[in-house]
Amino acid sequence: MFKNFCDDVVMSMLPHLNSFQLNTLKSTLEILCSKHMTEANKLDDNNSENEGKIVLSKFIQAKKLEGCSSKTLTYYENTITKMLSTLEKPPKHIDTSDLRQYLNEYQEKNNASRVSVDNIRRILSSFFSWLEDEDYIIKSPVRRIHKVKSAKVVKEVFSDEQVEILKDNCNSLRDKAIVELLCSSGMRVGELVNLNRNDINLVERECVVLGKGNKERVVYFDARAKLAIEGYLQTRTDDNPALFTHAHNNDQRLQIGGVEKMLRRMGALLNINKVHPHKFRRTLATSAIDKGMPIEQVQHLLGHQKIDTTLHYAMVKQHNVKHAHRKFIS
Template sequence: MKSIFAMDILNKMDPFLNQGQYLQLTTVLLDALNEVEITDRTKDLTDLDNFKLLEMFLSAKEIEGRSDNTIRFYRLTINRLLKSTDKRVDQITTEDLRQYLTNHQCENNSSKTTIDNIRRIFSSFFSWLEDEDYILKNPVKRIHRVKKGKVVKEILTDENLEVLRDNCESIRDLAIVELLISTGIRVGELVNLNISDLNFNERECVVFGKGESERVVYFDARTKIHLIEYLNQRTDENPALFVSFRKPYKRLGINGVESRLKNIGFKSNISNVHPHKFRRTLATNAIDKGMPIEQVQKLLGHTKIDTTMHYAMVNQNNVKIAHKKFIG
């Protein structure tokens, strides 16, 4: 093992040394290695193929509390990489990954955001392999984050919200819209709500966010009225807060909510209406009206305040007013 280690160094240094320097380095290396014990940190991969390692990685992520959607996205993304190569994971190089990302971007016309998301997933996978001693070095370390231009994303205006309310065809859909406007909760949190999670006296409900974190969110009086009206019309015994229109009245899923909002947006002549737009709208309006950013962070269930700042834009009209006030 020592001789292999020494020869690897000598071969890499050979182009930079003359014969005398090469002999001197050989002597120094052999003397130094006599005093140390060298063992191979990498585990034997003969019985572990790439896809077994992937399953082990995903199991580790499940234990860490990653959501089912995240696990599925990890599996799909890494699976594509592994199927595109005939190399073992310990032989995949930085250049292999760079070429893969370049090809993926060209073939799929992928955005910079998509490519950076793939890069982050690869980084997580190869970091785990390095930490578990399946590879010596994470090849993604030398692939830097993809720089993306900041895009100002649209929010819903007060007029938009009124038009959306007017175009809700059912009390259920109106209750969903009101709850999203009032709380800014994630669509996954909304569909997981049960009737028992609501406290109408305090106008609050308990939601379970990412990583199974629990928090309390609050809704206004208008939302309370529409929720009670909706629940009073229900004849089923499903504990879910929102259910389908037809028997057997199953819990409404994420796709169902997104589809209903898209239809309401189409009828309202408002483009790109989706659950997350309500969340971004709430964050922006809360900050514009003076709510401390730390409280907005808690309301949205963000672990990092940077995430809250990413969601919340400052209203350009408010910037103009502030400029006149403070600068003239």
């Protein structure tokens, strides 16, 4: 556009200027046009960046209002910010081909798994669907990008023998109470470390935990966990409201990292593979479903919003499939 403008000016001045003057005019116009074009491009880039930041901020506010945790919000914000900075376009100008190319390049550059790429796709889908709902865009460009298929991996659970070995080899009454509570309640490790003493009802063998999205629910534990918790609390002389405290300082609440470190150390000493808090939760879900507990009740027990999430935790034992086949089909 600017080149055509320069040529038109030079042509219109042909009758009035000599060759030297025309060349000088042309050179000057080209320099000035190039300068203005660069400034215009910078302005567009700045507007694009600011526009992306504004709508992303509003999206994060909406998700915060919906009850998403700070960790989830940070993950959303970082993922979307990286996409916007890579594409260098305002959200309303991003189309399906842009996102397909972005996801492909992300996978290649980072050697990312299909599961990781699909997680990014889901976050982008949530973002652009929100933009569509807010009438910022006409149609989400992620609609035509389907779920990334990945191989289903059967994740490990503890065997009955491994559970008993872990319970019998705890180094302290605190560790014993933690293992017993994880085994019988199926709570998340984040829920466990946030428990206070007054959250525990030892008579009813239940406690109130604050789950994802700041949703409270009641979880239950067995008699062995009750006795372990009572034994541990009898050793406490501090007034810290936290149910579990640091091993060497009762003034400090136990953190997630402390639980994970303790369990890893136990696993290494007992030669048990992959001992971590979430494995207890998966083991409980698998065992409950395998023994006939209705999936809806397992869903409520684990605090899952969608039943599909609960099914991911369940691994039906093969010998029970064989028994059921003989009972109902053979």
